[in-house]
Amino acid sequence: MSFNKKYLPELPVLIKIRESYSSDEEFLDSYLRKVDAIMGSQESFLYLEEIKKRVNDNEQRVGE
Numbered sequence: 001m002s003f004n005k006k007y008l009p010e011l012p013v014l015i016k017i018r019e020s021y022s023s024d025e026e027f028l029d030s031y032l033r034k035v036d037a038i039m040g041s042q043e044s045f046l047y048l049e050e051i052k053k054r055v056n057d058n059e060q061r062v063g064e
């Protein structure tokens with residue numbers, strides 16, 4: 001069994017990567033699938049957290 005690390009690129013690069021996906025959900029699922037640890041700049045990490053929050057907020061609204 002291995003420990004899977006994901007190194008986040010700088011924020012402008014991460015934003016371009018996100019734009020290549022059709023939705024936030026698709027981006028998170030494919031970009032962070034099977035990741036045990038995320039490393040990178042604080043700005044990139046905060047951007048991912050923002051996307052996760054948007055996805056969670058949308059899921060809660062749909063579930064209401």
